[in-house]
Amino acid sequence: MTIENIYRNRTMNEITEGDVGQTLKVAGWVENIRDHGGVSFIDLRDMYGVLQVVMRDTSLLDGITKEDCVSIEGIIEHRDEETYNPKIPTGTIELEAKTVEILGKVYKQIPFEIQTSKETREDVRLKYRYLDLRNKKVKDNMIFRSQVISYLRQKMTEMGFLEIQTPILCASSPEGARDYIVPSRKFKGKFYALPQAPQQYKQLLMVSGFDKYFQIAPCFRDEDARADRSPGEFYQLDFEMSFATQEDVFKIGEEVLSATFEKFAPEGAVVTQAPYPIISYKQAMLEFGTDKPDLRNPLRIIDLTDFFQRCTFKPFHGKTVRAINVHKKLSKGQHEKMLKFAQSIGMGGLGYLEILEDMSYKGPIDKFIPDDMKGEIAELAGLQPGDTIFFIADVEELAASFAGQIRVELGNRLDLNEKNAFRFCYINDFPMYEYDKESKKIIFTHNPFSMPQGGLEALNEKDPLDILAYQYDIVCNGIELSSGAVRNHDMKIMVKAFEIAGYTEDDLKEKFGALYNAFQFGAPPHAGMAPGVDRMIMLLRNEDNIREIIPFPMNGNAQDLMCGAPGEVTEQQLREVHIKVRQ
Template sequence: MNTSNIYRNRTLNNISEGDVGKTLRIAGWVENIRDHGGVSFIDLRDMYGVMQVVMRNTALLEGIGREDCISIEGVIECRDEETYNPKIPTGTIELEAHSVDVLGKVYKQLPFEVMSSKETREDLRLKYRYLDLRNKKVKDNIIFRSEVISFLRQKMTDMGFLEIQTPILCASSPEGARDYIVPSRKYKGKFYALPQAPQQYKQLLMVSGFDRYFQIAPCFRDEDARADRSPGEFYQLDFEMSFATQEDVFRAGEEVLTAAFKKFAPEGYSVTEAPYPVISYRQAMLEFGTDKPDLRNPLRIIDLSDFFQKCTFKPFHNKTVRAVRVHAEMSKGFHEKLLQFATSIGMGGLGYLEVNGDMTYKGPIDKFIPDEIKRELSGLAGLEPGDTIFFIADKEERAALLAGQIRTELGTRLDICEKNAYRFCFVNDFPMFEYDTAEKKINFTHNPFSMPQGGLEALNTKDPLEILAYQYDIVCNGIELSSGAVRNHSLDIMIKAFEIAGYSQEDLRNKFGALYQAFQFGAPPHAGMAPGVDRMIMLLKNEENIREVIPFPMNGNAQDLMCGAPAEITEAQLREVHIKIR
């Protein structure tokens, strides 16, 4: 209780039936007005709750409108029992108003109804986000976000990690996405960049002798938006460990994520217990058709490429053939809708077989499978009476992608995915390098600072496209929550890895000078990862769009509709940083 505050001496969550008869001052926003002739009612809302205010002196209501910010003094009294409101904690009491002060007036028509703002179109919500945030559901997401971040901080501290902030203005470096660049006033023609991640700094902290670091790190990437990715900026739980292996990072990641999801998951949800399943990248692409497998879906993809080379079905010859087996009743209409989906994602068709009770098949490609090897197909695919098996054929990479989409669609249409669950896994053993067909050269697949499996010997003796990296992701319900790696801490390995990707030692010295120098002064082995905070909260709140859990998000076109960014700046500002617009 604050007796000296001129606006209020109680917040609405701190008023109860025990205060009946007391004179109190409360403050907030007018959520609703009900004029019953000789008596009027206001629903007053502050951050903590809602309370009914009764005005028997109706003159007090004069000039007051919805969403006005007001302060009211009056006496707490019991409501008549027939007017109780069980939906709110203060539903058995009300405040009889004796005086009203208007603190902040609404001068123009509201752009939307605050209490139904989530049904308003998104551009309007984002333009007036401060009104949208008055909506209890929207506000609760942001309060929930604060609670999760507070928990993560405490948990990491309890696990022996030290929170350290790393710079926001840094040097541009090729880390995969586009940098946001900041021109320098003092150094003509030179630029800072906003960090895509604290990657180099956290590695330098390990070289500095800090054993376990973490931060809730802001990251900036000039990328297009998706439902699970906010354009411009996002936050991650960034952590790094010295003298650590991949398995050490797995254990730390499991501990913090399992604890967070168990604490904040909706009631009745189950969470994967540690240790999480570990799936290699190659296995993930085969069995799930994606490196972000959703383990709630029980369906698995199998490879039947070799089998179909023995058949006479020409569309499957010299192709990668993937198949998905389903045990479910399916109507002719179901097959037609699935075929429509297949053609919508670029497939020429969708072959299938149905398994009869006597283990014979029926379906459009049955006649192309020789009788003597039909039993072999049954064994390879584990077929049983009542099964349907769908076939996808294309070049290997595309066949995997299409099969993954068919698997997901089947899981959704048949409603066979596990409900009320958070299913985690690690995906590891990513390729270190890939061939860039556009640039006609070998590039890093993901993080260039990862340790190649096999070290320097592998870099010197193996085909670069066969080298795996100690890289790993954490995936939850089909969403990539985190990426990480065992870092390369050896200068010789670093020089060779970058050489394979087309960087000279001079390039390395210029672009990654700090790491290049630091690795010459006794760098320890180190490893880490960085689960995305925004995605974590989106999952925990079951929101479809990540913007629902960010206080002031940009729209899908990377615009701040509320403050008008990006915006033009003056010629004087441009001159100050030596910039001319072309």
């Protein structure tokens, strides 16, 4: 039995010229009102499109204002040819209204024009996000998000992965970002945490014998916002595989990401094909000055430290010297702007040389390079007539960072970056440990559950700062999309790895008890990663801010301006969870 909808019998995308002469009922929001005296027009918008409604009986317009939610019944007719609107699918037809019913009245002044809401201040947009979402561009981002997530699920299932949901209330972890904690009512003084990631649970699933797991996982981290990071919560395509190596994970990552980006990227976009370039962390820091390189930028950084220790330019002596060769002559104004940028990021200056047609050099450093060494630097840097080479000198860590920022600025300022392209790479061979200057001790660099390269032998015999881990990131266009690792599934290796970072075996039992116990019952080798869904969609939609692709985002200060979170709770609620607020 078919039950007729009392509000509408067609959506806007279902109405065509074939319906001319039909009596139809439509429903939606009043986008525009145009009163032409004896006849009035409304642009009626629903989720699927816009239809022009003509009211020859102008009394039908009485009491109607923009953004009212209405149901209108009338006859579909052709528009006059001179009034065709080629911008919308229904641009050759209109509905002549016979009856109008107001379903939802606007009682307050609309805080912004819906069609131009993206030009409104962000705090106002977020406070009235339900209105902002009526904007076609904003709404289309959410539809696109749904389509991408649906495709990711389909793709992972086709590849043999089983979707399993892991808990939202879990135990607090001492590693990683700051937890969101949730007080327990039943257990006085004890707390749950919201998961920063399903890390331990997905590893426990591997111990349970599930071969390939995935989920679109919500993750919660009490971190400050950035343009590519939403505070509070985010979603990732989390997956884990048993009996898998780093290379096995790479193949899955390549297959799912290349397929997703090829399907959803803008028309004509170039997507990196498998296998992706694999760049070691050490190489990335040298060639790009960052472990998140944008491969659309053709510039590469070279190390000239040894060369300049043999020159007479004293400011470079005893320092790490990095250089960037640009196959372009810069104007005086461009040099001044680059110097200003260098100073803005903390550099004292920005040395350079220009390469003239006869391969002689012009610039402030030229006189400090002996004539018999000028051919050497040309060969080291691949210099050609017309090139400009920039020099960055500092302690190694700062030289790498400054060079990386100069590289990015040159790529942007000189318009060198490849257009309409998604360039992926893997960064691997991360250091297992680093020295923390504040605590004056050795700590884990990234994921403490990663397998050290060289296993127990490396942990026992090598300097901890020389040990590499089977850890890897996927980077696309300078954005870190994913981190992952081959997991440490061996109890003896895990105990030793944590011991180096200052944890006793008792600490391991207490803080990571589930994994510690589970790994004593035949844990398989396993590995995985977790590409960020929000960042994928942000890249595919070419949005600069991640909040543009999240339905109800917090603002940059981790506040929900729409619902008023975080907010106060009652004294009774606090008593029930045994909490007293300190002033």
